[in-house]
Amino acid sequence: MIRPPVRDEARVLRAGDLAEALAVCAVDPVASVLAAARLEVARRSGLTAAGGEVWGYPAAGALTAICWAGANLVPVVPDGSRAALDAFARRALRHGRRSSSIVGERAAALGLWERLAHAWPAAREVRDEQPSLAIDGPPAVAPDPRVRRAVLRDMPVLLPACVRMFTExxxxxxxxxxxxxxxxxxxxxxxDERSFVRPLHDGPSAGIGFKAEVGALTSQVAQIQGVWVEPRVRGQGLSVPGMAAVVHHVRAALAPVVSLYVNAWNEPALRAYHRVGFERVGTYATILF
Known part of the structure; x- marks a missing residue:
């Protein structure tokens, strides 16, 4: 086999490379937030604390693309370079599948999977059209005043709600x-004050009516994940003011831009987010194993 030139390979980045890697992510902060969040943790606390490693392309010269390799494989390829995806795929093939998903900007995530599909086990599901939405100002509707930051005493009702959402x-x-x-x-x-809840009713034993978490956070972008409404109260108008409240709290305390991504077929969710003031800024894709 003829090996590609060293320049066309990816390399494992070190602490001294993190600023340059974050500059790659800064080209599109919303599209890259999943990777950038781990890089910011690595910059503060070290790569071990971040829970994975980061690959950079090219191996020599200025970085033009990176790939976070941890629980998720997250390629960030702002210029759409096929050579960068080839290099990340070669490294992933050498490592074997260690991640539970490939996720990120649609072209990069699907492009990486196309290069791995012949060698890795079949994907359990490919979600190839996930609109990426963002809001960088106040919500367009009044926030629900009952939405608040979760506290540890909420765990007996919050954890089951999170499990139900994840399972769904x-x-x-x-x-x-x-x-x-x-x-x-x-x-x-x-x-970390990144979990938000709206109780079903008043009282210490109230269940969760609405919840959402900031799943990925950088200095510029907070990505909302885990949005869920208790099935018994769906259709009763909790989601729109609930998300408006989350946007309000997050922009006040965590990051100026709030983002999320959602499956394209989930039209009710898309309508709700647009009512809050979110606008489409791109497309994600997720490959689940």
């Missing part, structure tokens, strides 16, 4: 074989 969205319970990792993730988001 992905098709299996996150508690299976997680070794407590999922519960710890939910708890850490609460501690």
């Amino acid at each position: 969205e992905v098709g299996y319970s996150p508690m299976v074989a997680s070794g407590g990792a999922y519960e710890q993730r939910v708890r850490s988001l609460v501690r």
Whole structure:
């Protein structure tokens, strides 16, 4: 086999490369937020604390693309370079599949999967059209005043709500074989004031009527994940003012831009987010294993 020139390979980045890697992400902060969030953790606390490694392309010279390799594989290829995707695929093939998904800007995520599909196990699901939405100003509707930051005493009702949302969205319970990792993730988001809830009613034993979390956070962008409404109260108008409240709280305390992505077929959710004031800024894709 003829190996490509070293320049056409990807390399594992080190702490000294993180500023340049973040500059690549800054080309499109919303599209790259999943990777940039891990890079910012790495810059603050070290790559080990970030929970993965980051690949840079090209191996020599100024970086033009990066790929976060952790629980998710997140390619960031602002110029759409096929050579960068080839290089990331070669490295991923050498490592074998260690991630539960490939996710990111549509062309990059699907392009990477096209290069891996022949060698990796079949994907459980390919979500190839996920509109990416963002809002950088106040919400267009009044926020629900009952939406608040979750606190640790909410965990007995919040954790089951999170499990139900995840199971509805992905098709299996996150508690299976997680070794407590999922519960710890939910708890850490609460501690970091990145989890928001609206109780079903007043009282200490109230269940959760609406919830959402900031799943990925950078200095510029907060990506909302885990949006869920209790099935018994769906259709009662909780989602729009609830999301407006989340936007209000997040922009006041965490980041100036709030983003999310949603499956294209989920027209009710898209309508709700547009009512809040979100606008489409791109497209994501997710390959689930």
